Amino acid sequence: MAYFSLSIFSLIVSLSGLPNLIALPKDAYTILFIAINIVLGLLLVFSNTPVDVYMQQHIPEKMQGRVF
DSSP, X not given: OHHHHHHHHHXXXXXXXXXXXXXXXXXXXXXXXXXXXXXXXXXXXXXXXXXXXXXXXXXXXXXXXXXX
């Protein structure tokens, strides 16, 4: 799930500059970038949670304060 979320995240970030090449009304830009931010926020939740759990399981407790 984390790899899938991160790959979609990188795809959306790379395509976020694409609307600048297309002439759209200002309202469409606003709606588009709001939608992009919502999707990116949801994808970050789905990618960060498994990574955090993995790190908590594999990093010794005495080192976690330094890592986190």
